[in-house]
Amino acid sequence: MSLPSFSVRQERWNRLLLQGCWIVFLLSVALEFLFLQVTEVPPAQFIALYIVRPTAIMGTILLVAEISVRYLSKHHDYILITTATLLTFTVTFVHSSLEYLLFLLFFPILISIFYFQYKKLLYAILITGIAFAALLAMNGEIGERMSTAGSLTMAIILLVYSGIGFGILARGREILTHLRSSYESNQELLVRTILMDKLAKTDALTDTYNHMAYHEYKDHLAAQADNGTLQLHLAIMDIDNFKKVNDTFGHKAGDAVLRKVASIARSKTGSNDFIARYGGEEFVILFTEKSFQEVYDLVEDIRKEIASALHDALDGSNVTVSFGLNAYVPGMGKEELFKLADAALYEAKHSGKNRTVIAKAGQAAAMGR
Structure with a gap:
């Protein structure tokens, strides 16, 4: 040899x-x-x-x-x-x-x-x-x-x-x-481990992180935010009337819509931000190292971009999304962070959809920074 x-x-x-x-x-x-x-x-x-x-x-x-x-x-x-x-x-x-x-x-x-x-x-x-x-x-x-x-x-x-x-x-x-x-065996094992870890944390359909990865990263980021070393915001995004999309155009079209919506959201977020498919048509985005106003403007940019995008799978129609946004303050706790953002999303869905609603407690805390 x-x-x-x-x-x-x-x-x-x-x-x-x-x-x-x-x-x-x-x-x-x-x-x-x-x-x-x-x-x-x-x-x-x-x-x-x-x-x-x-x-x-x-x-x-x-x-x-x-x-x-x-x-x-x-x-x-x-x-x-x-x-x-x-x-x-x-x-x-x-x-x-x-x-x-x-x-x-x-x-x-x-x-x-x-x-x-x-x-x-x-x-x-x-x-x-x-x-x-x-x-x-x-x-x-x-x-x-x-x-x-x-x-x-x-x-x-x-x-x-x-x-x-x-x-x-x-x-x-x-x-x-x-x-x-x-060395080659170790390299192959390392690559395989990285791929397996990526597969375990990635949603195959939308190429975003999955529910499990979201909780893992949320725990880590919340701990840093509690120490005052990190600014953290959570946005929950839900596609409006998604059941109607599936019922009218089929689940294959619904999958195409999910991929495109996720792609738009990924293109707007930064390398230090985290986007995951939480379940069904719902996504969560963890924003780091940004002010509340920067996060709000970015969320609105994502919402408007999605609303203006046309989908071939829907015969050229569009879809809209609703957001619930919450700012983390030290001591809030990761469960409260999600609970308040989810409540804001619920309000957005029941007050006309295609809008961003800010959690009141999180908004007050953010404005006080």
């Missing part, structure tokens, strides 16, 4: 790896100066062979790597693996008498594991093998000192390091696959 590249923060890791190469370079220079104090080689010769020459070569390699990483948009990982190989090759070539430094050649393999990609590891193994072969061919001292058994041992160690590297990558990719599978 093909897995995506580890691109998350890879640029930062490339920078850290390059900084690590600079640190190795500086440490090697510092160690050369320490060896200068104890070596039997004449100082001038030691400085020329073991300080000036390798420092110039490694510094040039690192500068080229810096320029490449900074200005080339691709292949930073291969550049860093190659840089590490050239640095270790230089150190090993210069200090050919120190056989243990040959193990530095495996450093690029360790770097390649950071990328968690088999092709990077294969590239590091290949370039390490080439570097080892080049050392044997170009440095006579290493070729003389390295026996057949020694060369075979280095080859076996290279294979062992490679096997470990492949094992680490296989285990890492296995963990990544498991994590990705778990």
Whole structure:
């Protein structure tokens, strides 16, 4: 299975790896100066062979790597693996008498594991093998000192390091696959939960909230209003003569009217307002963060917009709605909020319909703000 590249923060890791190469370079220079104090080689010769020459070569390699990483948009990982190989090759070539430094050649393999990609590891193994072969061919001292058994041992160690590297990558990719599978499962579960929650709180016909959701939000908003941190108003909207619509045009036409009325009301309310189908042809709207006058004007705008809308399902006729409006004051209680708004709606329905009636207690409280 093909897995995506580890691109998350890879640029930062490339920078850290390059900084690590600079640190190795500086440490090697510092160690050369320490060896200068104890070596039997004449100082001038030691400085020329073991300080000036390798420092110039490694510094040039690192500068080229810096320029490449900074200005080339691709292949930073291969550049860093190659840089590490050239640095270790230089150190090993210069200090050919120190056989243990040959193990530095495996450093690029360790770097390649950071990328968690088999092709990077294969590239590091290949370039390490080439570097080892080049050392044997170009440095006579290493070729003389390295026996057949020694060369075979280095080859076996290279294979062992490679096997470990492949094992680490296989285990890492296995963990990544498991994590990705778990993440996708959790994402799917989260989406499903959100959809189920939305379905549980939404009226399928009108795409407004339902009766259950209204009570849940009303309790939450009333608690905030009691603390004085929220302005809250309740409007109850009822479609006038809706039974006649169903009896004359049928329930399918009635459903179309409900959808259109709900759509108009939704288009007029803000993102902080809450509209729900309370039952049948009755809707409730909770207005927040608005003054009483703003709410009243908005309710009247909704009522007039609905009255002017024509319905194809009713052969081009219109419907009207009546509103009962109440303002919440701290301590009123959520039941009293609804009771007073419902009483105002009852008055609107029995005094001519197609009008907005304000609950007297709520109006007095609102005007006193």
